[in-house]
Amino acid sequence: MKNRKEKKNRISAIPTDSFSDIAFLLIVYFMVATTLLKVKSIPADLPSGEKAAQAQSEKTPIVNLRGAEIFFNDKAVSMEDLTTRLAALELAQKESAQRVIMLESARGTPYENYFKALAAISSNGGVVAIVEAEEK
Amino acid sequence: MALKKKRRTVPVPVASMGDIAFLLIIFFLVCSEVSKEPDVDLISPRSAHVKKVESTVVARVAVDVNGRIYLDGVPVNAAKDVEWGVRALLTSTISDDQRHVQFKCDAKLPKETFEPVLQAIAEAGGIIEAVGDLDE
Known part of the structure; x- marks a missing residue:
């Protein structure tokens, strides 16, 4: 109780x-x-389809990557030279159609070299147009 | 004769502290976004031109050391799947700021592996944010 x-x-x-x-x-x-993630990158607005085809003309500057070698308008250059030559073009002040730089690479070109060229072009205000290799 | 000042004890209101703290937790839970960063095995390329990204990306594409392609952390079979995936994600976008697509790739991968993926993103209308480390 x-x-x-x-x-x-x-x-x-x-x-x-x-x-x-x-x-x-x-x-x-x-x-x-918590980690605040801030990745570092380079922006590259690649023209696609018809735009890419239009971008390819004889006057358009071209960057060739052949393994470790870099060619700018068929002249062998170093990465520093490429940046200097691209800066001299003053691409940022031109219209978008005239800012196109063609990027061609040989088979087996590592992404490291491709990325460096892409970065050099983009940082100088260029628009990258990838040149596709013709299939035989 | 100096009068002794009585020390007032001011009580700090702590009753609502718990409520405030829980409101803060709920606020952070609602506002935070779970990272969609794919946990892929790769070594990023290095360049002196990379910058911290301020724009938000609509999709994350990665190519790991073995050449496997990931779209938002999910493995896909081919570059064409990336194109369709990015295209679908970009249908709801309005401005150019919403077209950024993050691209991560292993530095050693050859052109044959990564270039179709880059072209797929470009064909889908994405602006490539190629991720790399700062080369100091």
């Missing part, structure tokens, strides 16, 4: 005092664990 009375008088309150501590701990955890 006595036990029953005691049970009725018990107040079952949820302890909420530590809720704020838990919440702040969670915030701190997320702040420490």
Whole structure:
């Protein structure tokens, strides 16, 4: 009998005092664990389809990648020379149709070289047009 | 006679701290986006021209060290699948700022592997954001 009375008088309150501590701990955890991802890249707006075909004319400057060698308008250049020559063209000040630089690469050209050429062209305001090799 | 100033004890209201903390957690949970960065095995190329990307990308394409192609972290069979995938994602875009497609590729891969993927992105109408590391 006595036990029953005691049970009725018990107040079952949820302890909420530590809720704020838990919440702040969670915030701190997320702040420490979160990484703000900022990748570094180069933008390249490649013309496609008909635009690419239009871009290919005799006057359009061409960059050839043959393995480790780089050719700009059929003259062997280093990567630094390529950047200098592209800067001299002042592509950024020209209209979009005149900013096209053709990029041709031989079979087996590694992406590293391709990326460097792409970066040099894009950073100088050029629009890259990939030259497709004709299938025989 | 100098009067002693009584030090008032100002109680800091801490009752609502828990609510504020939980509101902050909910805010971060709602606003944060789970990274879609594909966890692929590759070594990024290096260039002195890479910059931190400010624009948001509509899709992420990666080509790993074995030449496997991934679209938003999901492996695809061929470059043509990338074209259709990117094309589908770009249908709901309005401006050029929404056309950026992130492209990651292993530095050693040959042209035959990565160039069809680049062309597929260009054909789909995407602006390529070629990811690389800064060459200092």
